Amino acid sequence: xxxLTVALDQSVDIRDSRPRFYGLRRLARxxxxxxxxxxxxxxxxxxxLMSILAPLISPYDPTTGDIFNRLKAPGxxxxxxxxxxxxxxxMVSRLIWGGRVSLRVGFITVVFSSAVGVFLxxxxxxxxxxxxxxxxxxxxxxxxxxxxxxxxVFVMVLGPSELHLIEAFAFNGWMVFARLARSLVVTFxxxxxxxxxKAIGVRPIKVMLKHILPNILAPITTLFVLEVARIxxxxxxxxxxxxxxxxxxxxxxxMIGEGRTYFPMAWWLIIYPGILVAATxxxxxxxxxxxxxxxxxxxxGQSG
Amino acid sequence: xxxxxxxxxxxxxxxxxKNLKTYFRSEEGGVIKAVDGASLHIRPKEILxxxxxxxxxxxxxxxxxxxxIPSPPGYFAGGDIVFENExxxxxxxxxxxLIRGKDISMVFQEPMSSLNPAYTVGxxxxxxxxxxxxxxxxxALEHAVxxxxxxxxxxxxxxxxxxxxxxSGGMRQxxxxxxxxxxxxxxxxxxxxTTALDVTIQAQILRLILDTKDKVGSAIMLITHDLGVxxxxxxxxxxxxxxxxxxxxxxxxxxxxxxxxxxxxxxxxIPRLDETRDRLTIVPGSIPNPARMPEGCRFHPRxxxxxxxxxxxxxxxxxxxxxxxxxxxxxSGVEGSEADVAATAEA
Amino acid sequence: xxxxxxxKLLGAVVVIAGVSLLVFILTRVIGNPVDVMLPLNATAADRxxxxxxxxxxxxxxxxxxxxxxxxxxxxxxxxxxxxxPALSVALERLPFTLELSGIAMALALIFAIPLGVLSALRPRxxxxxxxxxxxxxxxxxxxxxxxxxxxxxxxxxxxxLPTSGVGDWRYLVLPAITMAxxxxxxxxxxxxxxxxxxxxxxxxxxxxxxxLLEFWVVVRHALKNAGISIVxxxxxxxxxxxxGYAIAIEAVFGLPGIGSLVVDSIxxxxxxxxxxxxxxxxxxxxxxxxxxxxxxxxFNPRLKFK
Numbered sequence: 013x014x015x016l017t018v019a020l021d022q023s024v025d026i027r028d029s030r031p032r033f034y035g036l037r038r039l040a041r042x043x044x045x046x047x048x049x050x051x052x053x054x055x056x057x058x059x060x061l062m063s064i065l066a067p068l069i070s071p072y073d074p075t076t077g078d079i080f081n082r083l084k085a086p087g088x089x090x091x092x093x094x095x096x097x098x099x100x101x102x103m104v105s106r107l108i109w110g111g112r113v114s115l116r117v118g119f120i121t122v123v124f125s126s127a128v129g130v131f132l133x134x135x136x137x138x139x140x141x142x143x144x145x146x147x148x149x150x151x152x153x154x155x156x157x158x159x160x161x162x163x164x165v166f167v168m169v170l171g172p173s174e175l176h177l178i179e180a181f182a183f184n185g186w187m188v189f190a191r192l193a194r195s196l197v198v199t200f201x202x203x204x205x206x207x208x209x210k211a212i213g214v215r216p217i218k219v220m221l222k223h224i225l226p227n228i229l230a231p232i233t234t235l236f237v238l239e240v241a242r243i244x245x246x247x248x249x250x251x252x253x254x255x256x257x258x259x260x261x262x263x264x265x266x267m268i269g270e271g272r273t274y275f276p277m278a279w280w281l282i283i284y285p286g287i288l289v290a291a292t293x294x295x296x297x298x299x300x301x302x303x304x305x306x307x308x309x310x311x312x313g314q315s316g
Numbered sequence: 317x318x319x320x321x322x323x324x325x326x327x328x329x330x331x332x333x334k335n336l337k338t339y340f341r342s343e344e345g346g347v348i349k350a351v352d353g354a355s356l357h358i359r360p361k362e363i364l365x366x367x368x369x370x371x372x373x374x375x376x377x378x379x380x381x382x383x384x385i386p387s388p389p390g391y392f393a394g395g396d397i398v399f400e401n402e403x404x405x406x407x408x409x410x411x412x413x414l415i416r417g418k419d420i421s422m423v424f425q426e427p428m429s430s431l432n433p434a435y436t437v438g439x440x441x442x443x444x445x446x447x448x449x450x451x452x453x454x455x456a457l458e459h460a461v462x463x464x465x466x467x468x469x470x471x472x473x474x475x476x477x478x479x480x481x482x483x484s485g486g487m488r489q490x491x492x493x494x495x496x497x498x499x500x501x502x503x504x505x506x507x508x509x510t511t512a513l514d515v516t517i518q519a520q521i522l523r524l525i526l527d528t529k530d531k532v533g534s535a536i537m538l539i540t541h542d543l544g545v546x547x548x549x550x551x552x553x554x555x556x557x558x559x560x561x562x563x564x565x566x567x568x569x570x571x572x573x574x575x576x577x578x579x580x581x582x583x584x585x586i587p588r589l590d591e592t593r594d595r596l597t598i599v600p601g602s603i604p605n606p607a608r609m610p611e612g613c614r615f616h617p618r619x620x621x622x623x624x625x626x627x628x629x630x631x632x633x634x635x636x637x638x639x640x641x642x643x644x645x646x647x648s649g650v651e652g653s654e655a656d657v658a659a660t661a662e663a
Numbered sequence: 664x665x666x667x668x669x670x671k672l673l674g675a676v677v678v679i680a681g682v683s684l685l686v687f688i689l690t691r692v693i694g695n696p697v698d699v700m701l702p703l704n705a706t707a708a709d710r711x712x713x714x715x716x717x718x719x720x721x722x723x724x725x726x727x728x729x730x731x732x733x734x735x736x737x738x739x740x741x742x743x744x745x746x747x748p749a750l751s752v753a754l755e756r757l758p759f760t761l762e763l764s765g766i767a768m769a770l771a772l773i774f775a776i777p778l779g780v781l782s783a784l785r786p787r788x789x790x791x792x793x794x795x796x797x798x799x800x801x802x803x804x805x806x807x808x809x810x811x812x813x814x815x816x817x818x819x820x821x822x823x824l825p826t827s828g829v830g831d832w833r834y835l836v837l838p839a840i841t842m843a844x845x846x847x848x849x850x851x852x853x854x855x856x857x858x859x860x861x862x863x864x865x866x867x868x869x870x871x872x873x874x875l876l877e878f879w880v881v882v883r884h885a886l887k888n889a890g891i892s893i894v895x896x897x898x899x900x901x902x903x904x905x906x907g908y909a910i911a912i913e914a915v916f917g918l919p920g921i922g923s924l925v926v927d928s929i930x931x932x933x934x935x936x937x938x939x940x941x942x943x944x945x946x947x948x949x950x951x952x953x954x955x956x957x958x959x960x961x962f963n964p965r966l967k968f969k
Contacts, residue, residue, distance in 0.1 A: 156678040156952065158906030158944045161925060162685065165937060168929045169689045241803070248805050249911050253926060268808055272915075275811060276819045286808035294803040384871055416874035424865055424872075432866040434887045434962060444873045479964045495873075 042306050049302035052295035059292055063112040072102035074109040075260040083278050095280045097271065106262040107284055113263040114292070117178055117247045118240040124182040126236055129189025134224065136190065137197030148194065151187040159184040160246070167255045177256050181243050192235055196228035230307040234300050241296035248289045264289045329357035330535050331381065331420075331503055336395035338373075338380045341388060348606045350376040352559035353395065355633060358503065363529070363536045365550035365567075367543060367582065371603045373559040374539050378505045382420060383412050400502070418448040421496040423525075425508040427488035431480040437464075437491045438476035441498055448499045463494035466531065467524055486517035493524060497532050504534045510545065522549055543582055547571060552639075555579050558604055558614040561633060564641040575642040577619045613645070621646060667966075671956050675949035682945040683734065683938065690934045691719065691726055700743070700932070717743065717934075730938075739942065740935035742928075749939035753921065757943060760913070760920035764904040766835060767842035772897065775847050779854025780881060783862060794851060801848025807911035810841040814915075827917040838916045842908055846900035853896040857889035864888070890962035898955035902948040 043050050062069065071091070077099035086095040086103070094103035136147035166180035167173075200206060201224070209219045248265030250256035257263035259270070264285040271281025338351040351373040358364045366374045379385050381397055383404060397404040399420065404412070421444075424430040431440060441460040445451060451459065457476065464472035467490040480488055489509060496504055506525060510518035526549055529536055538550060546553050546567065553570050555563040555578065563576040574580045601618035604610055613631050616622040625645055633643040690696075696717065697710050714720040718729070718740075733739060739749040778798075782791040817837060818826040824833050861867065862885050870880045909922030917923070921940065928936040960966040 152674070153678050153681045156675075156945075156948060157682055157685075158902075158941070158948060160907040160910055161941060161944055162682070164910070164925065164929050165686050165689050165941070168932060168937075169693045245803075245805055249807055252805075252807055253911060253914060255929070265805075268805075268811070272811065275815065279815055282808065282811050282815075286805065286812065289808065290800075290804045293805075294799065297799065297803055379868075382872055384868060413874040413876065416872055418874060422869075422872045424869060426865050429865040430869045432870065432884050432888070434884075434890075434964060436964075440869075443870075443875070447874055481965050482968075492869075495869075 039306060043302070046302055048298055052298035052302070055291065055295045056299060059111055059115070059288075059295075062108055063115045066108045066112045070105040070108045072105040074101060074105040074262045077101040083274060085278070086280050094284055095278075097267070097281055098274050098278075103280060103284060106267060107264070107288060110262040110264045110267055110285060111288065111292070113174070113257055113261060114244050114247055114265075114289070117174060117181070117257075118244040121178045121181040121185065121243045122236055122239045124178070125185035125239065126189045126232065128182070129186035130193045130225075130232060132186070133190035133193025134197055137194040138201060138224070144194075147190065151190050154184070154187040155191075157184070160249070163246070163250065164253075164255055167250065172255050172258055174257055174261075177247065177250060181246060185239060185243065188239065189232065189235060192231060193228060196231060197224055200224050200227055230303075233307075234303045237296050237300040237303065241293045241300070244289065244296070245293050327359045330360045330362075331397070331399045332357035333377060333381065334396045334398065336377065336380060336397060337393035338376050338385055338390060339393045340390045342607060343389075346607050349393075349559055349609065350390075350606055351380060352609070354556065354559065354561045355395075356554045356561055356564060358535050358537055360502065361529075361533060361535050362552065363526075363538060363550045365546035365553040366537060366539045366556060367541060367546055367553060368556035369541060369603050371558075371606065372556040374556045375507055376559075377556070378422065378507050378537065378539055381505065382416055382422060383407075383409075384416075414448070417444050417496075417501075418499045419501055420503045420505065421499070421501040423489070423492045423496045423504065423506040423509045425511050427485050427492055427512060428480075430492060431488055433480055436477050436479055437483070437488075438478075441476075441491070441495045444495050445498050459498065460494075463498045464491070466497075466528055467491070467494040469494075485513055486520060489513060489517075489521050490524065493521070493528065497528055497534065500532050501534050503537065504529070505537045505539070507539045508541070509538075511540070511542075518545075525549075555582070558609060559606060560614060560643065561641075562615065562643045564633075566639050569640055575636065575640060575647045576615075576644050577621055577646070578615050581618075613643075668953075668957065671953055675953055678949050679942065679945045683942055686938055686941045687727065687730055690937060691723060695719075696743070696932045696934055719934075734942070739939035742936040742939075743933045744928075744931050745933075745936070749933075749935040750943070752936055753924065753939040753943045756919060756921040756924045757947075759918065760905060760909050760922060761947075763835060763838060763913075763918070763920060764842060764901060764909060766839045767904060768846060768897065768901050770839055770843040771846040771850055771900070775850035776854055776886075776893070779851045780858055780886065782851070782855045783858030784881065786859065791855075794855075798848035798851040801844045802852075804844065806841055806845050806908055807915050809844060810837065810912055810915040813837045813841060827915075829919060834916075838912055838918060841912050841915075842904055845908065846897070846904065849900055850893065850896055853892050854889065857892040858885060861885040861888045887962060891959055894955055894958050894962070898951050902951050905947050905951075906944050 043053060078096070079100050081089055081092070081096050082098055082100035084092055084096045084100075086093060089096060092102050092104070094107070096102055097106065132147050132151075136144040163177075163180040163184055166183065167176050170176040170179075205223055206219055209223055214222075247256055247263065248268070251263045251265030252269040254269060257266050259266065267285040268282045268289075271278065271285070275282045333354060333356050336351055336354045337349065340348040340350055342348050354373060354377055356364070356366070356377075366377070368374045376385070380392070381399075381404065385391075392405055395405075399415070404415070407415070431437065435443075438457060438460050441463055442453070442456040445456045445459050446453070449456075449459075461472045461476050464476055469475050469487060469490055475483075475487075480491075483491065492509075496506075504525075509525065510521050513521060522545060525536065525538075538545070540546060550567050552564065552566050554561055555570075555576065557578050563570070563574070563579050565575070570579060571583065574583055604614060604617070610617055610627075612628045613619070613622070613626040616626040619626065623645075629645075631643050631645045631647075633641050634647065635641050636647050696719070697714050701709055701713060711720070719726065721729075737750055741747060742749045742752045745752050778794045782788075782794045785791055814826050814837060817824045824836050828834060858881075862881075864885075867880060867885055870884045871877070875883075905921070909920055910925050911922070912918075913920045913922035914926050921944065924936075925940055925944075927933075928940060
């Protein structure tokens with residue numbers, strides 16, 4: 013038995029199965045080469061910084077207005093570069109705080125949906141048999157669900173709030189991760205690495221967490237970014253309809269919804285938040301695309 | 317010494333490729349000279365073998381004849397292809413389409429993927445027939461059934477409605493042959509038609525090509541890397557190396573007196589029953605990168621006879637005796653009758 | 664083949680039942696419509712009376728039993744606000760949305776297929792780059808916002824088209840375009856990817872070697888094989904229009920479709936109507952998926968024999 017272990021260890025180096033995420037420097041070099049991705053990345057960093065530093069950089073309080081200064085066009089009223097809304101609140105401040113909300117909803121939702129989805133996907137793929145059938149059956153059913161409708165009902169029943177929005181989205185978003193994780197596990201499960209680990213008596217759960225999970229991290233990350241983009245769009249739509257973020261909190265979608273009443277004459281109320289939603293979603297998509305090619309799991313599989 | 321082939325040397329070729337240069341622009345901006353001055357010709361009803369390693373430019377030459385080189389990145393940098401006294405390179409796309417599938421047709425290497433999985437084999441044969449002959453759909457179907465019968469597919473009136481996935485690899489290749497011969501082409505180009513098949517099926521398909529050729533009366537250009545196949549079926553052989561023709565000869569001449577060191581190498585790689593050897597001799601080294609061809613004779617880095625001249629100057633294709641052409645300083649040094657490349661094609 | 668369809672049908676029933684059950688649980692177990700329907704100062708007696716009137720004071724299993732028997736008779740109860748059978752209220756609004764989404768889909772396909780094919784034929788050309796960029800934008804721009812921007816430009820500023828409401832064809836132009844943009848982007852991308860894949864296949868060279876016109880090589884040979892991906896994506900997008908995009912877009916343009924009814928019924932917490940709407944929308948999606956599945960054998964004849 014001891015001999016066998018050694019032999020296996022030599023043929024397949026199990027310990028070295030962790031992904032070699034390309035060195036940061038190498039990733040950075042790739043990024044600089046791809047202008048579009050670089051641009052998207054810089055934009056995302058700016059949006060991130062803006063959201064994190066909102067309390068410091070926001071020129072006004074986003075929720076208190078100045079009723080004598082309402083519906084001022086950009087540049088008309090000093091101190092309000094992008095104008096004010098119907099309650100006289102500063103647009104710049106609301107856009108900054110709105111981004112904070114959009115990103116928060118996006119990230120928290122996807123952290124939950126990916127955690128649940130990846131766990132169930134790993135379980136389905138690794139266990140196989142009945143567990144697999146049941147979990148993937150649920151995934152198939154969920155895929156056919158009218159997600160937006162279910163989210164609306166969910167929020168209607170529980171009452172609109174950021175938390176309930178996140179719950180509704182996470183409930184509708186886990187299955188994409190489950191499907192991806194399962195498909196990745198199935199390819200790795202039958203690979204030599206896991207075979208070898210099992211042969212030398214490593215416990216299944218340990219094999220899963222230690223050897224499979226790191227190998228599927230790259231594609232999961234890509235999907236994560238893509239899902240954050242999707243949720244940001246969905247949050248905007250729900251808030252626009254009035255079933256998402258509630259006033260007086262600022263959210264890009266809510267700002268568009270509130271601006272709708274006045275927008276033929278006050279175009280800035282909807283144009284700016286809309287551009288920010290579109291640009292953020294676009295940047296996340298571009299970044300995710302770039303990530304797919306930069307951290308190719310197949311290349312890694314061959315070198316690692 | 318009068319060769320029996322000599323009389324053949326005066327037959328007008330069906331198709332001549334003259335100093336053909338098919339280049340590709342690489343993504344990095346360089347030029348890949350896939351075919352770089354290749355000359356050969358084929359006579360009516362002749363079976364000509366083209367041999368060479370993969371990357372020697374033999375498939376590109378074939379695709380060039382049908383003008384199926386994707387452009388960009390591919391383009392013709394020089395030379396000409398003459399079919400029945402007309403330049404194919406001078407033809408318009410429309411004129412070319414009338415030739416493809418009718419006068420010149422092709423059988424490809426991969427019988428699995430060379431047929432469209434979404435259509436029945438009958439449809440795919442009929443498509444070719446109806447493109448080039450004024451016949452009704454029913455007549456085309458009848459013709460397709462006849463063709464399937466010709467290539468030895470059992471119960472053809474039933475199989476004509478089969479999809480490719482319902483057939484074995486050998487069957488599909490028979491379908492490809494049926495399709496290619498359906499309009500009685502004057503020239504059939506078969507690009508490694510048996511490489512992807514089992515050995516037993518290989519022999520059947522070769523037999524089939526030869527048999528049907530006699531019935532249809534086509535000339536065949538058989539592209540292969542298998543000298544055994546060449547010995548079995550071809551009358552003449554063209555040996556290609558790194559985008560150039562290095563030797564042309566009648567089969568028995570080539571096998572008995574190879575003139576080019578590369579041919580020599582290829583021949584010694586074939587195991588023979590009448591010899592006992594410890595190991596197979598193969599030509600050492602590998603085909604050069606087409607983006608960076610060596611100076612002088614392209615074969616010199618792998619050639620055991622290479623000298624200073626070979627490293628600097630390209631040898632011309634010369635004819636040491638009737639019916640034989642070779643591109644090597646050794647050959648042209650031994651016997652005279654030097655000729656320029658263009659003249660080769662006229663022969 | 665029959666077995667395949669049967670299995671798909673069974674799956675469709677499971678999905679519709681699953682969604683209906685989920686909404687049932689959400690509305691009956693967690694939510695309480697009495698709070699919404701009555702003013703804050705309503706007495707306890709008023710609340711009990713209303714609960715009894717709506718039939719939500721019975722034990723939950725009884726309610727579920729009644730619900731299920733109702734569904735089998737096509738009866739989702741009366742809409743609390745419209746005082747009409749909920750299913751007919753929902754079905755009344757369906758044709759409009761189907762018409763609008765049909766126009767939007769047609770619009771998307773008319774542009775997406777040629778653009779995707781041309782991009783695949785000339786990868787990295789100017790056309791390909793422009794098309795890729797535009798389809799990426801189409802996917803990322805929130806469509807309800809795009810609708811507002813289009814209104815701002817074409818209705819309020821240029822006065823070419825009406826802002827909202829129903830009437831002749833001009834009222835459908837902006838909503839249809841707004842609805843088409845996202846599917847257009849997605850389908851263009853999938854056509855391009857699928858065609859790039861197919862054009863690399865050897866059978867394409869075979870088709871060319873027959874002397875076939877390049878147009879037919881691309882359309883008859885490559886496009887047919889790319890068909891499954893294209894049709895699948897189109898089906899998904901049509902489903903997403905009906906179950907998602909229509910909700911916000913109909914609200915933006917004030918259109919009387921099933922999407923704006925969703926928004927209204929949720930605002931009014933009209934449970935029977937929400938239930939009926941969920942059922943109708945889920946059925947639409949599964950029917951679309953089923954129809955898409957049934958086209959597969961045309962593109963991949965292998966499936967005919969399974």
